[in-house]
Amino acid sequence: MPPATARKLAIDGGRPVFDSPVAFMKPGLKPQDVEAAHDVLKSGMLRASKKCEELEERFAKASGAKHGLTCANGTCALQLAYGVLFEPGDEILVPAWTYIATVSMVVAAGLKPIWVDALEDTMQIDVADAARKVTSKTRGIAATHLYGMPVDIGAVQKLAKANNLKVVYDCAQSHLATYKGDGLGEFGDACTYSFYATKNLGTGEGGMVTVNDDTLKRDIELMRSHGETEKYLHERIGFNYRMNDITGAIGCSRLDRLLEETCARREAADQYDTMIEDFEGGIKGISAPGRTEGADAAWHLYTAKMDLDQFTCDRDTFVKALNAEGVPTAIHYPRSLTHQPAFKDYVTDHPPVAAGLASKVFCLPMHHELDGPTVAKIGEAIAKVAATYRR
Numbered sequence: 001m002p003p004a005t006a007r008k009l010a011i012d013g014g015r016p017v018f019d020s021p022v023a024f025m026k027p028g029l030k031p032q033d034v035e036a037a038h039d040v041l042k043s044g045m046l047r048a049s050k051k052c053e054e055l056e057e058r059f060a061k062a063s064g065a066k067h068g069l070t071c072a073n074g075t076c077a078l079q080l081a082y083g084v085l086f087e088p089g090d091e092i093l094v095p096a097w098t099y100i101a102t103v104s105m106v107v108a109a110g111l112k113p114i115w116v117d118a119l120e121d122t123m124q125i126d127v128a129d130a131a132r133k134v135t136s137k138t139r140g141i142a143a144t145h146l147y148g149m150p151v152d153i154g155a156v157q158k159l160a161k162a163n164n165l166k167v168v169y170d171c172a173q174s175h176l177a178t179y180k181g182d183g184l185g186e187f188g189d190a191c192t193y194s195f196y197a198t199k200n201l202g203t204g205e206g207g208m209v210t211v212n213d214d215t216l217k218r219d220i221e222l223m224r225s226h227g228e229t230e231k232y233l234h235e236r237i238g239f240n241y242r243m244n245d246i247t248g249a250i251g252c253s254r255l256d257r258l259l260e261e262t263c264a265r266r267e268a269a270d271q272y273d274t275m276i277e278d279f280e281g282g283i284k285g286i287s288a289p290g291r292t293e294g295a296d297a298a299w300h301l302y303t304a305k306m307d308l309d310q311f312t313c314d315r316d317t318f319v320k321a322l323n324a325e326g327v328p329t330a331i332h333y334p335r336s337l338t339h340q341p342a343f344k345d346y347v348t349d350h351p352p353v354a355a356g357l358a359s360k361v362f363c364l365p366m367h368h369e370l371d372g373p374t375v376a377k378i379g380e381a382i383a384k385v386a387a388t389y390r391r
């Protein structure tokens, strides 16, 4: 850990901590991924076939679920899950602090979102707030394991059981995370995944729904492919939300090393936590993301927070200075969902914790190739910027 004395910031003409910026993420393919895609191209079997089936089977197993259903992307995965579980007009408890798709697909399905606040510490859905908002019309809860940190699944399942709610977990950011030693696919009625290019398992575009119920699996299969029960016999209205085998092959190839890469992310997260919170008194005014008890996160993102009262600058100025030191950052997210114009007709109040997080959070570099010395230097850069702007 660096001395906490202020040194001239790079943004003010000082020497940056890194001579060239470190990588924020490492989404690139390896030669074996390219080869796997190439094999499919050479075979000419481009539609969803053996490679999608293999990905469904292996990914479902790896995440503790009985069935996996590949689809075009994580947004389609949410549409499929909501579409088979709920009826238009149902009230669904939704997080005010998450990526838009978790809730925009609730609205797209004709459901009514009931906004639930976040916990300040873990930034995950506040289940006690959800419990306060249950009405006689509430039929479900959608919870995102945000940044890869599982929500308090025990509390969600208890609330669901007590009120007969169906549960959809948005696992787009939490591939291979676990809760009390179990894969996330063991919990809830459906789990949805995104394989967008920058996700922990990235295929470009892609997604999956996992379920444990055979009837739900069938319903999703039908909705995914025009309700077709035999060639050109359409029993229901459906969509074309299918994946393709090139994507499936890349997914299978990347899945071979996903656990190893997830473990590397966990090591980097542990080191960040120690630097920010514990080592030599930590970095005052900055806090590490809180952890849900019993959860082992996937660390899609490592999201730190500023205590704005302790600094003379706002978050955006702070991260600009950090960027100049060679530490790229991202803001997930710059506004809570109730402040998104798209939801203006669905908002009655602004859950306060979620609203506050929008001006405090910043994500630090996180990927499987982040090594100890680099994380330590990132800590040095944060401490340098913090020392300059601390009150």
Ligand SMILES: Cc1ncc(COP(=O)(O)O)c(C=O)c1O
Pocket (backbone or CB within 6 Å): 073, 074, 075, 076, 098, 099, 101, 102, 144, 170, 172, 173, 193, 194, 195, 196, 205, 206, 207
């Ligand atoms: C939490 C969450 N849900 C859903 C999605 C949507 O996934 P996709 O971009 O694959 O449609 C994302 C993607 O960013 C996400 O982060």
